[in-house]
Amino acid sequence: MAATAQPSADRSALRDAVSLRLQGAGQRRTPTRDAIVDVLAGAGRPVTIPEILDADDSLAQSSVYRNLVMLEQAGVVHRIVTNAEFARFELAEDLTGDHHHHLICVQCGAVEDAPASALIERAVHQAIDEVERATGFRTTTHRIDLVGLCVDCAA
Amino acid sequence: MAATAQPSADRSALRDAVSLRLQGAGQRRTPTRDAIVDVLAGAGRPVTIPEILDADDSLAQSSVYRNLVMLEQAGVVHRIVTNAEFARFELAEDLTGDHHHHLICVQCGAVEDAPASALIERAVHQAIDEVERATGFRTTTHRIDLVGLCVDCAA
DNA sequence: ATTCGTGCAAATAGTTTGCAGCAGA
DNA sequence: TCTGCTGCAAACTATTTGCACGAAT
Numbered sequence A, B: 001m002a003a004t005a006q007p008s009a010d011r012s013a014l015r016d017a018v019s020l021r022l023q024g025a026g027q028r029r030t031p032t033r034d035a036i037v038d039v040l041a042g043a044g045r046p047v048t049i050p051e052i053l054d055a056d057d058s059l060a061q062s063s064v065y066r067n068l069v070m071l072e073q074a075g076v077v078h079r080i081v082t083n084a085e086f087a088r089f090e091l092a093e094d095l096t097g098d099h100h101h102h103l104i105c106v107q108c109g110a111v112e113d114a115p116a117s118a119l120i121e122r123a124v125h126q127a128i129d130e131v132e133r134a135t136g137f138r139t140t141t142h143r144i145d146l147v148g149l150c151v152d153c154a155a
Numbered sequence C: 001a002t003t004c005g006t007g008c009a010a011a012t013a014g015t016t017t018g019c020a021g022c023a024g025a
Numbered sequence D: 001t002c003t004g005c006t007g008c009a010a011a012c013t014a015t016t017t018g019c020a021c022g023a024a025t
Helices: A008-024 A031-043 A049-055 A061-073 A118-135 B008-024 B031-043 B049-055 B061-073 B118-135
Strands: A077-080 A088-091 A100-105 A111-115 A138-149 B077-080 B088-091 B100-105 B111-115 B138-149
Touching (some): A031 A049, A031 A061, A031 A088, A049 A061, A111 B118, A118 B111, A118 B138, A138 B118, B031 B049
Parallel strands (some): A100 A138
């Protein structure tokens, strides 16, 4: 399963990597930021701000919002905007080393991770090359979402 | 170029197709709705509500919002939510027969269409099959975005 | 001592909605 | 006539921000 929490051995390595990026952005490592990163690392899927607040009620809403903006700029987290009421956040893929796509349920708004297949990645990169040659667009990331019904809602 | 306005010959065919879907959703065809569809059809890329209002200033903001919700439910338009301040709307792909992906500029928020290559579509569908078998997720659409710098912002 | 993160509460802004008038069936 | 679309203005809500306090350097 791709959607399982990391073993805690990886957790401190992750924190260090995060620390490094924060320093790179001229920012400190704080308990609040560690807590947010912990929640994201433990979720195994993109989470909303209410979910983060529920997971750790020592956090203040405004601090979570503020720090997520920060962490996004520092390249630590990635913001995912869907049609659902809340935005979702996940750790940057180059921190976790886990490139994946998203399964987005149109009914309930749930978002799950799905592992990226080598096949599709190869095809995407080829397509990116084509697009760059044709349009001059400089691609830094790509995003592939499958939109449909999750197992629960399909039932 | 994929990003060019349709010839006006297609325009009436498009209106008829839209008409049909509105009827299917138990809704009328109105001048406001025609106007919105026209703007979307003429743009060649996903547009924001302010852009729609600018393009046709006989439209009231609330009506545009309300009708876009309607048109989305009727399967006529598709809402695209990005990190930018405004949501964007485009005609449903199965109405225009034009499957494409998006080039999203992280700097200025511009969104352009890019034609979908056969290669990538084949790979994606294969991946979708894998995911459905593995997870039980029922995919109805997919979405591929290339995120990076547009020609202007790369300069 | 000074800089920066935190938390509360207030402000902002995209989007939604109540209601009265009007148009199409 | 009657249903339902329109447009104005007011309401809503996710997110942002001002400000004063506390922590870290």
